[in-house]
Amino acid sequence: MTTVLVVDDQPLQRFGFRLLLDSVPETEVVGEAAHGAQAVRMAAEMRPDVVLMDVRMPGMDGIEATRRIVAAGERSRVLVLTTFDLDEYVHAALRAGASGFLLKDARPEELLAGIRAVAVGDAVIAPALTRRLLDEFAQYVPPHPAGAAADRRLDSLTEREREILVAIGKGWTNGEIAARFVLSESTVKTHVGRVLAKLGARDRVQAVIFAYDVGLARPNAG
Amino acid sequence: MTTVLVVDDQPLQRFGFRLLLDSVPETEVVGEAAHGAQAVRMAAEMRPDVVLMDVRMPGMDGIEATRRIVAAGERSRVLVLTTFDLDEYVHAALRAGASGFLLKDARPEELLAGIRAVAVGDAVIAPALTRRLLDEFAQYVPPHPAGAAADRRLDSLTEREREILVAIGKGWTNGEIAARFVLSESTVKTHVGRVLAKLGARDRVQAVIFAYDVGLARPNAG
DNA sequence: CAGGGAGTGGTACCGGGGTACCACTCGTGC
DNA sequence: GCACGAGTGGTACCCCGGTACCACTCCCTG
Structure with missing residues (x-):
């Protein structure tokens, strides 16, 4: 059983996630937060397996909340969800320590598969974003593992x-x-x-x- | 309808893929190749939407075949499949221009979702590999333009x-x-x-x- | 001269880091 | 079959690093 904390400022959106996640036996929504600060607090209290994190929220946004949860050494893995596939969001989220980044237009199965993956320590990126990420990757990562001499x-x-x-x-x-x-x-x-x-x-x-x-x-x- | 070329040296493996892909209406296996050289030739001839490419094969391996197909300017997207999640394979494949990298232990839906994604130009990475890829990414890609703040x-x-x-x-x-x-x-x-x-x-x-x-x-x- | 920053020094506390030692599971190779 | 290395996990212990708070001396500047 995977426990999930749903973070989104839209009550209706949270309701939708809860409906979906509680409809399958493997996941259970154990809490909801409406903004970043609340998310950080609740993550520390109930230590869910996965935090489903919206990016755009009033007050502390999802990126900063992710950073704090990860920095606090919580066991929870953060799966960031957003409607907008802006590169800055993706970079910031991954740099903040998020285990995944999915778009809200993902199909239900994809979301569930994503939660399943991050719950066991893997990471997921929405296919639509992966392409651009790989392009950057190829751009930055040196072909050969750097110093041939090494040590x-x-x-x-x-x-x-x-x-x-x-x-x-x-x-x-x-x-x-x-x-x-x-x-x-x-x-x-x-x-x-x-x-x-x-x-x-x-x-x-x-x-x-x-x-x-x-x-x-x-x-x-x- | 997505046309697929299956490349694997194991006949049984090819048979399994064909069975799976032909069982759904959206994909159709239009050819099979048993090694890299044959894959390159067939990709050029029938221009499939997606090439399902095994890595380990006698003769020309999947990486080299991928490189040639991409370099030839084929419209086909290459989705690399392997049993071994070695970092070198992943790097080499992505560098060769593959649009995706999945493990053979993926569930059928994941494979189909992956084919669907690369067919429309997106990219996919197996969740088990994404984690390490992200770690490297964070290691190499500079955080923000910034620079002056540190000083x-x-x-x-x-x-x-x-x-x-x-x-x-x-x-x-x-x-x-x-x-x-x-x-x-x-x-x-x-x-x-x-x-x-x-x-x-x-x-x-x-x-x-x-x-x-x-x-x-x-x-x-x- | 008063004020303040820089440099130096102290005490007390505690949490994380490092060590020692051991145990179990895999997979590989002999 | 067995040994072995790699990876993972645990317990127990000690000490250094980091923090909080304070005090004193120079020296520069208003």
């Missing part, structure tokens, strides 16, 4: 450990990494410990520096 | 605080900073606290990232 220490890391290192390089806490990767914090600590040991780093700060040195992490704003 | 935060630091920030960026602990600067650890903590507050950083890890972003710290490969 032998980097090679000693397993695939998972490299992912953890990248996450450390983003400044995430163990709790945040656990939430985003859908792991327990114990597991994250185990991974982090092994990464530090293999790199010969004393703490995560030195791991971050290593990540920048080998090009695993890259300066953002410029 | 202002740097300007708000005093001379001493900038020195402290540089030291933090070298991975030094508070104790080490105190020793090198000949200060008490209390003083260092005070400085560090002020630096974090001014930068809006949660901890020294994020301060390190900031230092790299604004160029106060620089990658030191080797």
Whole structure:
């Protein structure tokens, strides 16, 4: 059973979601919020599996609410829904830590499939948006994994450990990494410990520096 | 009506796809290919709306075939299917110009929805892969044009605080900073606290990232 | 001279980070 | 069949990092 918190300023819209989600056995709406602040509070209180988040709302919007929920280390995954397929919304939402971005004109099955996906830790993007996202992706991501030289220490890391290192390089806490990767914090600590040991780093700060040195992490704003 | 070319080296697999796609009125399998070279030829001949492409095949694999079909300027969209969710496959496929990437364990409705999406020019990624793709995306794509905002935060630091920030960026602990600067650890903590507050950083890890972003710290490969 | 910012230093508290050690499940390879 | 590495998860413990709050000294400026 997947518990869902519905966030939308339109009562009728919330009613529609509740009707749909409660009509199938696998999902259950456990609460409704009418704006961002309320959503953040309720997410912390009832820890739903999935937060169905509208973007445009009076007061705190869905993006900011998403950012706070994710930053708070909540276990809830946020699935952002909007009527407008503006690129800025998509970028902002994903950067805020949303696990998915769907359009409100999605078919009911698509919405349910999306909720199912994010509930187990996967991510979904509306097909109409994916195309543009991929174009940007191809534009930015270097063809070959950057520095050919790299570092032998980097090679000693397993695939998972490299992912953890990248996450450390983003400044995430163990709790945040656990939430985003859908792991327990114990597991994250185990991974982090092994990464530090293999790199010969004393703490995560030195791991971050290593990540920048080998090009695993890259300066953002410029 | 969406015309589909099925490409897979396993006859049984092709049969399964044909069964599924011909069972719904909107799609029709107009051809089958057993390897990459044949796929490229057939795509050019019959110009299907969608090419359902397996990755692992003897001879020319699905990635190379995709690249050639797209490069040839065919109108066909390529939807890549594979059993293995290896990152290299995903990258290579998307770089080759594929419109989508799904796993073979997808449910029939998901596959049909994917074909429908790519047929109209959208793109789809299997939810299980999207998560990692988004992580990379966030890693490479710059957040906002911005840039000037970061510098202002740097300007708000005093001379001493900038020195402290540089030291933090070298991975030094508070104790080490105190020793090198000949200060008490209390003083260092005070400085560090002020630096974090001014930068809006949660901890020294994020301060390190900031230092790299604004160029106060620089990658030191080797 | 008064005021204020910068630099230095202290105490007290606590939460997260890091470590040590162990256990279980997979899948691969011998 | 077995061992092994990778991934995941747990418990227990200690200490550093970060915060809150305060105090004192310079030195510059109004």
